[in-house]
Amino acid sequence: MNRRSTTVDLGIAVLALALSLGVLAADGLGTPDASVRHLDALGVLLTAVTALPLAARRQAPMTVCLVTFAASGLLYWLGYGFDLPLGPGIAIFTLGMAYGGAPRPWRRRLAMQVALAFAPVLGLAYLVRGADVGAILVPELLGVALVAATLWLAGDRARMRRERIDELEEQARRAGREAERERRLAVAEERTRIARELHDSAGHAINVILVQAGAARLLHERDPEGSRRAITAIEDVARGTIGEIDRLVRALRDDGPVPPAPADPSALADLVERHRAGGLSIAAEIPAPVRALPHGVAWAAYRILQEALTNAARHGQGSADVAVLFARDAVDITVTNPAATVRSIGGGHGIVGMRERATLLGGTLDAAAEHGTFRLHAHLPHGQPA
Structure with missing residues (x-):
């Protein structure tokens, strides 16, 4: 007590x-x-x-x-x-x-x-x-017995009410623990996917560095200018890869197979077209990027837009508005679609996964439903070209 x-x-x-x-x-x-x-x-x-x-x-x-x-x-x-x-x-x-x-x-x-x-x-x-x-x-003691029985029943009812309240509080605590566990699982799954993508990106960068280093060695004497360009390319690729690894190294590693997806910013328009072909009416504004994006930022932009459009197709009313803005140091993605109720994708993991991708890049993701409209906005900062 x-x-x-x-x-x-x-x-x-x-x-x-x-x-x-x-x-x-x-x-x-x-x-x-x-x-x-x-x-x-x-x-x-x-x-x-x-x-x-x-x-x-x-x-x-x-x-x-x-x-x-x-x-x-x-x-x-x-x-x-x-x-x-x-x-x-x-x-x-x-x-x-x-x-x-x-x-x-x-x-x-x-x-x-x-x-x-x-x-x-x-x-x-x-x-x-x-x-x-x-x-x-006869009269008074019968009254005393009746009062005693009433007090006993009142105490029993108070006990039942207290037990019910304790049960509801325990259910609430259990539901909170389950929700936290699901959130952690979703974050772990998303970090695992990001880690695999980072592995692919780093492997690609190393291959590029090997090719450019070989070219620089061969061109060192007969084409010094070409050798310098190869060395500059090595420097750019290495710098971009190091920046990406620094942002995403916290993700966990999983050796399971992952289906490939394009990371080129131009693939965002292709993604929109595929969803249009699937029956979703989309009004899109996707200008050309002002500069090449780091590989991790391009992956995150593609995945976030993919999840958002899938959410609009499953839980919306057949239409969505997409706006992508390529600034010099960030990418902003906004998706709005009519929806009476909004649920996360993938058994409740979709919004969590998108937010985790944005957070690992130092960005933000906001998702909310108001007046029958669901709006998702992702801000993905970047400082180095890929």
Whole structure:
């Protein structure tokens, strides 16, 4: 049990004691009875025993019930005006919370019998005082038994409500863990694909460097200018490859086969045409790039546009608007399509994968649905030509 629960139970115990002492000091509720015993030190002590054990009601609910019942019976027997037994009532309510759903039936039955025993305890106290059986035991004790049963049922209902709330909170936590696990899996899968693409890009760059280095060696004496051009090409390819590796080296490696896809920026127009042929009505603005793109940026632009158009075809209403802007240091891709609801591609991984591609390049990806339209915008910065 946490500190907050302990503080709440202690506050309940102190409040019950204060109210009970107030009732006893007034010689009971309603019109004072001259035959009622006035509050004294013994009455204060017994009243404290009916209330203060409530501070431990969660740890030992049955013991608290029995102690408060016994002290209340003594107060009635000694003739105090104890007309408001708050301690026993709260103890019965707590007993219903603790044992209403006990896994063993005998424990539940025993706890219910203890709760209903408050009426016989008061009846015994009245009998010892010589009270009239017909006037006291029948009407009042039946009422006490009914109140005790009601408090038991209220405690049981409170227990069921608390368990339901705990169950819903656990389901929410479990759903959050599952969503986080799915997100991590999607990120890992996307990084694996990016790592494979990086491997292909680096392999291609190394082949180019080998060819240009061989040409520079052969042309060194008879064509110095051609040799210098080959060395410059080696420098450009190496610089671009190093920049790309620096951006994408965090991705994981997987040796499974991957279907090839074009990385040339001009392939974006071909991609749009293929989706048009598939039945998607597309209004596209794709100008020629102002400079050659690094291989990783070209791959990311192609993949993001591919995912966005696939999303528009599957979850949209048959149309999409595409705008691609090639700036000197970035590529911006915007895709909008009408859609009542928007779901991610690939079982919920499509948007996550696109965002991961953009993030690994130092860019951003925003996707949102407003007023029946889904808009996706990707910003992919780059600083070096391929």
